[in-house]
Amino acid sequence: MLDKYFEYKKHKTDFRTEVIAGVTTFLTMAYIMFLNPFILSGEFAGPEKGFFDFGAVFTATILATALACFIMAFYGKTWPIGLAPGMGINAFVAFGVVAGMGYTPQAALGAVLVAxxxxxxxxxxxxxxxxxxxxxxxxxxxxxxGIGLFLAIIGLEIMGVVGDHPVTLVTLGDLKNPLVLLGCLAFVAMVVLEKLKIKGNIIIGIIAFSIIAWVTGLAKFNGVVSSPPPMTYLFDFDLKAALSASMSTVVFTLLFIDFFDTAGTLTSVANVAGKVDSKGRVTDINKAMMSDSVATVAGAMMGTTTVTSYVESGAGVKAGGRTGMTSLVIGILFLSCLFFSPLATSLPKEIDGAALLYVAVLFVRNITDIEWNDIAESAPSIVAMITMPLTYSISNGIALAFISYALIKIFTGKISKTSPAIWLIAILSVVSFLVA
Known part of the structure; x- marks a missing residue:
């Protein structure tokens, strides 16, 4: 039955290969089930009012991830893609929208739904x-x-490597703290495991160093399994707040990040999977984009931030995955983790911070392909990279990057050669600053 539906022979694969590919991708992205609720709940900041409920997000993360993978499996059935709540977007919602702008989790979920x-x-x-x-x-x-640098400063703060300072704003943290040192070692271990091409380096690092913290008494162990926490935010979103003028920049930022992150991920995976034709067109990308966008809507309804395609899917493709069967396996494996919420709450924040710092490194690697020889192209990119962490806002970075890009094109006489989309986004960015 599965052979006929996914057409293994046509795609030069088989059931065993697809299962191995699904397990491989799952191991590379399993960290999200721990990091997403950790970030959205503001666990490291203490019981600060206004953040999301950890347990509710844990359950929503797993169910939304599984559903998204099933949609990709059965609708975008030629795509071996894993989907889950996106890193960067969750930090933007937690620290920028909820903690920074003062919106409720329900309003933030409404913005995710609209986007x-x-x-x-x-x-x-x-x-x-x-x-x-x-x-x-x-x-x-x-x-x-820029999103990578934004995640990096959050990760370093969570780890305790950096702290607040009244004059310099940031300063070195307490490196004598055993948990801070353990977090630093966890980060190094993740990098080493990646260098040694060991799959699942992030999840291995998280679990291994958490065990060390539990055994040595540095962190409290709350158990492994229990019944899933209730989905507090199921269909609980504030559309009225999401559609307000002040929320427009948030919706735009969520849409922008998700759209181009998905397009970039699918293109990258397509190149590895041989889904790019002789004219450079990606085959069946419409179905993949549709699956991704439907997954975002479903995720918001369940109570988590934007669900998107994961670039880690490339690991499964390299392992031979060529069909939606890979996505199906990923979804099933995530579902099997639904009862692990006590384990999720047992992870020391310093170890979670190390994982976030490692993910940040993956984002920052984007700089290698920037057109450094053309300052008119590279300067706005640097503006985005610098302003995101320094203003603690992804939306500010995007807005300033587009405004500076448009101004540079105007004063260098490149108006006619610049896409109307640039002018539209730049104007909307200026308006957003004026009405803020």
């Missing part, structure tokens, strides 16, 4: 191709690297 619906509409129209081709490559890469 997902807009993404779905774009995926059904020619706007998709127009937008993908309109935004300069360097700007996309600079924004991706």
């Amino acid at each position: 997902g619906i807009l993404f779905l509409i774009i995926s059904l129209t020619p706007l998709r191709a127009w937008l993908i081709n309109s935004i300069p490559k360097s700007l996309k890469l600079g924004i991706g690297a």
